[in-house]
Amino acid sequence: MEKRFDPVKTEKELYGFWESQGYFTPEIEKNKESYCIVMPPPNANGSLHVGHAYFVTLQDIMARWQRMKGKSVLWLPGADHASIATQVTFERELAKKGKTRFDLGRESFYRACFEFTQKNKQKMYLQLKQLGASCDWSREKFTLDEDVTKIGYETFYQLNKDNLVYRDWRSVSWCPRCSTALSDLEVNYKEEDSKLWYISYPLKGSEENIIVATTRPETMLGDTAVAVNPKDKRYKNMIGKTVILPLMNREIPIVADEMVDKEFGTGAVKITPAHDPDDFAVGQRHNLEVISVIGFDAKMTFEAGKDFEGLTTIDARNKIIEMLKSKGYFVKEEKHRHRVGMCERCKTIVEPLVSLQWFIKMNDMAKKASDAVKKGEIKIIPKRFEKTYFNWMDNIRDWCISRQLWWGQRLPIWYCGLKGLSQLQKALNPDLVEKHKNSKGCGEVFIGDKPPGKCPKCGNDVYIQDPDTFDTWFSSGQWPYSTLGYPDSKDYKYFYPTSVMETGYEILFFWVARMIMLGIYRTGKIPFKDVYLHGLIRDAFGQKMSKSKPETAIDPTDTINIYGADALRMSLVFGASAGTDVIATKEKIEGMRNFANKIWNASRFISLILKDAKKFEIDKISNHKDDISVLKRYKSIEVKINSDLEKYRFGQALEILYHFLWDDYCSIYIEQTKDRREEALPALLNVLVNSLKLLHPFAPFVTEAIYQSLRKQADPKGSSELFKDKALMISVWPSA
């Protein structure tokens, strides 16, 4: 054995050995218990960062541990096309070349994205292998694979059959940069110092006026009412009257609505149904007209009038305030802090706009998903997240699933002729409009793989597919059963429901909640029994690690090339606990590299004894008090580690091993045996090998390397109990 453990030299070889032996591929054996983790598919739009390394480590720990415990373990790897995230990333690449997606056109853009993701996918898979991920590559899936897509579409058809799919006008958050609608979850809010402007709206045929307060004066051009609280005495006699909208000279009513807070501003609110979700709701209750003065490019529209058309919202705001001042409608302004929504992916300020979108009704699904956790069928670890989960489920809103993106799974929705497309869709897809400009048709909607040959209503034979794509979480939300080949495959029948979903707490709603809802809906069963949520990886300053700060960022591949995968893995798990963030530093990685080397050297010492030993039986441990004692101490940590692993306390288990091996085994026991080496050899070997087994899930490479080397030297034929297995990875887990 070399004086130092050289991870770079050994790791690749060992991974190849495991893989070639087929250790990662489980057998489906009826009398063997199954254990399955479906890997959260990383977005195929870049390479893996330490956050990924963390989840890989945690899942690999579970997979290797359960495999050694004798279960038939499937850890299924995959990658996500990540619709919006990838489109944004790829468009940034294009922008560097001075191009937009429109320069490529939809088809070549899609093709280019596809190639981009395939390339990234290969890179990521290589990184997963470097990390030692014991996943079954023969079952690898991509969210756009034909079989996966098919299962996803079928779910949509079933939802449609169950009347859970509908298309409706709604105020949705619109990202002008991505030019797509977003779901509520895809909008992040930021507090901003702004102002509250007070504007006077004159009452028709009267000297009186009503003063409204607004944070967005530019939307006043689209006002179609003023609302007051019905209980507000100040305005009681104004309800039902008409005001003249300044600058536009439009007559709009004063309506009463409970939504208005008497205490805020003047207690009178301007209502712009087109550009505010609350106002839209008021508009629906009072049958108000929707006038869109801000377009999908975040500029003022024709409806805003010729003074403003084409201006950005900011320019329009300034101009409006000027004009209000000069015409005497401006009352005052106050400092005000309020929240603006930003696109989760590209950070552009979103615009609430009314548009026609597809939705899925969520109430029933949410109820069942909530119950599954309440009844304990699904356990969330750590438990405190259950409350967060219930909170969200109890206030669920319908899910806007249509995105005006090019990269993604196209909606399997067809319209008879151009008439079915919304104004928005026509504006965003001029090619499509041009191609079908002479089409007839009644706009009839068909949902399915292929439209009927002729429209049953009007007889027209040209159906046009909806140009929109699915929210990316619609496909990943079905991951546990779509990857396993629902409903007929052997895999599905054997491995579903899966054992544990290990993922980050930040996607509890985005993903975990959706998987539970869709899983129960489609399969009638929960998709997984346990949910283990890990925290974020932060840098030495407690900041979220990012590539823009290379001095503290830790790149998994670079780290592995210097310190080895085991060191990186252990550094992420050591001292960590579920749901809490982890700080990754070079020092910690070095510490773990030192630990790996420490065990290596202890083993080298034993290897040297082995070389000189004449007669000894591996399985025959002496009666010497030190030998008896070390076995006892080993046994006690074995019990603790088993109990910690059962409770998902990986950090704790690793700490115990660290101290047992370093302080107890090396510093105390090995020192005790130095003058009776041969006699102590069986005990030295026994405790070491069993400790290596316990450590293997955390540090698969060093432990396997040592095992292979000792076995080769001591018992190459595997005739002893201790070395009977060809590899540590498939040896039997020590448990009392």
Added chain:
RNA sequence: GACCGCCUAGCUCAGUUGGUAGAGCGCUUCGUUUACAUCGAAGAGGUCAGGGGUUCAAGUCCCUUGGCGGUCACCA
């Protein structure tokens, strides 16, 4: 505003059902013969944020105050 979490050694954090305060890194002193300097030996360093309560016993359970962070929410 609601909910959740955090405040433990200089730094970063563990601490399972309440039972004598822990780790890593850093720091101090010493150590080059036989596994390992990616090491060894010895050591310093904490009223577990403040206050109150339950208990034979509280970092751990309850109440409360303060600071920090997160998530959710339609206040124009």
